[in-house]
Amino acid sequence: MSLGRPVWKATRAAIQTLLSKDTPTLRENEALVKKVLIPLKDVTMHLPANIGDYTDFYCSRDHATNVGIMFRGKENALQPNWLHIPVGYHGRASSVVVSGTDIRRPAGQKLPAKDAKAPVFGPSSRLDIELEVGWFVGTGNKLGDRIDIKNARDHIFGLVLVNDWSARDIQAWEYVPLGPFLGKSFGTTISPWIVTLDALEPFLVDGPDQSTPQPLPYLQEQQPAAYDVELQVQIKPNESSKFETVAVTNLKHMYWSITQQLAHHTVNGCNMRPGDMGATGTISGPEKGSYGSLLELTWSGQNKINFENGVERLFLQDGDEVKLTGKAKNGNVGYHIGFGDCSGKILPCLFSE
Secondary structure (H helix, E strand, C coil): CCCCHHHHHHHHHHHHHHHCCCCHHHHCCHHHHHHHCCCHHHCCCCCCCCCCCEEEECCCHHHHHHHHHHHHCHHHCCCCCCCCCCCEEECCHHHEEECCCCEECCEEEECCCCCCCCCEEEECCCEECEEEEEEEECCCCCCCCCCCHHHHHHHEEEEEEEECCEEHHHHHHHCCCCCCCCCCCCCEEECCCCEEHHHHHHHEECCCCCCCCCCCHHHCCCCCCEECEEEEEEEECCCCCCCEEEEEEEHHHCCCCHHHHHHHHHCCCCCCCCCCEEECCCCCCCCHHHCCEHHHHCCCCCCCEECHHHCEECCCCCCCEEEEEEEECCCCCCCCEEEEEEEEEEECCCCCC
16 A cells, blocks of 8 residues: 555556466466465454554535524534635544444443433433445555645545444533544444545546635645445344345545545644545535434434334344445446445443443
8 A cells, every 4th residue: 555556556467467367377267266366254353554644524515404404593504614625633543443243232321311411421312323435544544644635546545444332422521622542442343345545437527616715725626536436324223134235325425525624734834644544524415315414313312213013213222233335336347346344332331320
């Protein structure tokens, strides 16, 4: 990842050649095939990189608008800065885990009722998911330098799926004035496969209109910067034997692109390093079925999600399993690229008081 895009492209081309039907190197050497190609059922997947730093953004306009309406009303849904900068915060890299890792329900301070004046301590009762996409830094920048948006794509190695599990009740009490903390840092799940930006080039599309207001020059894109990647949220309640789809959205709905996120991250001279990870924040589309969090799907706990056999949910219960999937697609390309699964199961909290 640290060697740069020319090496990434050459390595990818070499692997494609070796796996091509027209290349006999592997096909005609059974012993070599067994040595280099391992059945997935025999593989234990790990994090794809040592993650030094993790920054979580808040870059879906539909999601930010929905949350703003819930807590501030329709007239003040977006904060004054939101259409001018990709808002983000520094996340916890140590609790980023690979798909398939169980997640322990967190405990913390929370208000027992909306009008309560003092908090109580206990397990989160509003445990949520956040459907996101993560991007990994390949080559970074020196402290004091910045990455120009024109070159930002050359610094991003590729994308993964992200479930930034969120304890909404803990988060609601703690986030003023410095933002998310314990409501987020108990676990963030990512898929083990990094899909490189070179592989995703055929799926580049124009993103949402940014003409009103126009971003400042250092954030202005000169080329298509969104990706046509269909994203799904599936949940298997603990009373059920199968996953059911609760939301379908697309990465192309995201307002601030991954290259804008990186350019903004470094504009103050912040240095990025190989293996650093950024995440988009919850990705939601314009319709209810395309919302990327239970907070939105239930409208802050007002509307239940219905599953088969009469099972209902507002937020996640112990034993529930969540699976995120992604598929880059383009009708003109003739193939799609899968992202693998990003999954986790909720275990009971260890603390009650």
